[in-house]
Amino acid sequence: MIKVKVNNKTVEVPEGATVMQACEVAGEEIPRFCYHEKLSIAGNCRMCLVDIEKSPKPVASCAMPVANEMVIKTNTEKVEKARKGVMEFLLINHPLDCPICDQGGECDLQDQSLYFGKSTSRYEDTKRAVDEKNFGPLIKTVMTRCIHCTRCVRFMDEIAGTHELGAINRGEGMEITSAIEGGITSELSGNIIDLCPVGALTSKPYAFTARSWELNHIDSIDVSDAVGSNVRIDEFNGEIKRILPRENEEINQEWLSDKGRFFYDGLKNQRIDKPFVKNKNKLSSSDWKSALEIIIKKIKDTNPSEIAAISGSLTDTETMYTAKEFFKGINVKNIDCRFNLSQVPYCNSKDWLFNSSIEKIDVIDKLLIIGCDPKREAAVLNSRIRQRWLTGNLDILTISTPDDLTYKCNSLGNDISLLSDENIQKKIKLFFKKANFPMVILGDSILSTKQGEKIHKLVKILSQQSNLIRENWNGFNVLNKYASRVGGLTVGFVPYNNGLSSLEIKKALKKNKIKVLFLIEADDFLVEDEELENAFIIYIGHNGDKFAGNSDVVLPTSAYTEKKALYLNLEGRPQFTKIVTSKPGLAVDSWKVFKALDQKLSAVIKYNTYDELLEEMYNDFPQLRNEKQSQKSKWAIEKNINIKLFPEINNFLVKNFYQTCCISRSSENMANCVREILKIKKVNNGNY
């Protein structure tokens, strides 16, 4: 530790800390534009000047390491004068268009010019103007406002890892530009909007729709993937205006994927706002009472073994819990939350969780990725792997993954059967031999293939043999893709007493053995239209997507921004969404549908309110109360047996990152991305 004096206050900071950090420890806030905690130090805005004793000139505190007995002053006249000078230079070319700038009200430059700016300008020449750049359908640019902090460039280089932005030319001609005209292809590109300290990069969908001080902020979580990023939803006039990431060092740091940030306009389009019933091959609007009556009659007329239920990617945990109770009450055993036909086992939570936790990615030294596309399935988690990789001493092996994961990996090939190859197994064991914190990431994608069950077993055995499962460390991780999955598996929305799994339900549908099918927000259930033809389909959901039009009864429910709902992220961390806007039309929270159906049938559900439901659910599954408990379950040891896989070549590349759930498919923003960004050819292949 080093002792330094900041404004006559002595503080202790670790060796290698910067002067700015020392000032922060002392409680002095230093103005800055280019410095950002998560990015490398650039030192080019010069706003953070401080006075250091024995130094003739003011020093940029963000780039200056502390020395012992350093005497730092942040409140002298000299410092103030220096900062005023810097501010005057920054403002020379910055347009005075705050009233029409979307950053207005939350702009670093605006705020700091209040303290350090002059009231008038001494500059009489013409200001510089810079051409607008095309950064795609999500990011609006007004490049004349840019003050060249290069935060966006550093973000693309370091966090996103796609190297798509750069500062070209020099001096007064300097401009920020993208490598390719037409847009930024990274899945994390929206974050540069937050990073931009001025209004040069702003959100295109949000442009001119609200002012920052009018918005109501509601803390919620993201359900576009299974990472469970913490978000803040901004609402104005009953509409969601934007979604921003909220800092949570344990999950998403301060980043958010583009899908989670921009798919909110899907909540306005294609919404189901009242019950529909099929009449002569045409859906016509109905009311709750008659729609429920039709369902009840249908259930009474059908043998329970011919009824099945599938839940979807956005279904909340409470709904699956209530639905499970309901279906148990009417003796329906064919229920499953694994709508993508995944064969992940559902008995022990260690089998489906990201056991090491996201935070521990920061310490791993050997990583094996099997059969998934972390870049597009869990963009924020992938950037964490990249950040770890950038600090060095991390070896990465991959089997059946795309080749553009933004870090250098040693690919063993894209053939699934490599896993059962003896030489490859030896290689993997050798790879993990001396590792302190080894990690395997097994994709839910590969578990959804025909050999999924075998692969899960095989990887478990391999992990046991490679010493990944220790007393204080569990390196076996499953990368789930859907926000609902861990919750569904935890509360047991899975087949029981020889009920049919999703794969078997699909087969039974083909053979006409399922007469009634409940689709609970299950828009991604992997079945063909003709397989559903003969069944009576009850669709319960909020967006008119793939199945709503083919259903016999459609019931409207609320989306994740219209209800308080529990979601478990891939680590099994329970988090709540909150009510931001009101439900459209006659929509209700989906658990109430099953409560209502239950009342008319077996009446096994005793709770009436949401709080009572939560209490009951907590009693049954105490691990939902807090995150630590969900990780406590014991590892179920897999017996060593010989498993042979047959060859199947697949790299599990997600071809369309932008549209993976019913909300994103209804979203115009995401449709624009598909149209404009997916067609862009990458230029930086292989350069990480």
Added chain:
Amino acid sequence: MNKKDLEQYDNFKFSQENNILIESILKKYPSNQSASAVMPLLDLAMRQCNGWIPESAMKEVGKIIDVPYIKVYEVATFYSMFNLKPIGKYFIQFCTTTPCWLKGSDNLLEYCKKYLNIDINETTKDGNFTLKEVECLGACVNAPMVQINDDYYEDLNKESLIKLLENLKSGNKVKIGPQLKERKGSESVKLIGKNKNAK
């Protein structure tokens, strides 16, 4: 240059001789810092492409030294010596900084513009000459001067400049360096005269 001529630069690959040069250039830098070779490699690419660097060449350089394209592009745009647009056969860099200016470079430049019938940063229709105004090239003692491709032509006046351009155009041999008969390098002109008188 028309579209067809430009197409030949779409898939840039270094020539065999240049590949050998690249090997020796890369040896100068530690293997984990090959990014440092960006400038010599860009220079090689520019020489191979008749004085300018097409986009495909920057991508190729990036691949060789394992640097993203945009980082190579940043370097190429930072230095004014790298041309990112096609230029004429003879690239005239006209010095107009103070010493040359004092010796009448402005007049000379105007005259040159008129003679070639182009403005600064333009290329003549026959593709022979491109004119560019540059800052001090460090040959002030022989001002005014121009750099044409790799060579300096100094001690210019209207006549010697036109003669020089005409000779270049018709492919005749030209004298590199000072255009004054008496001068070989940058020695004082007056001194040359005195020595003559002494004889």
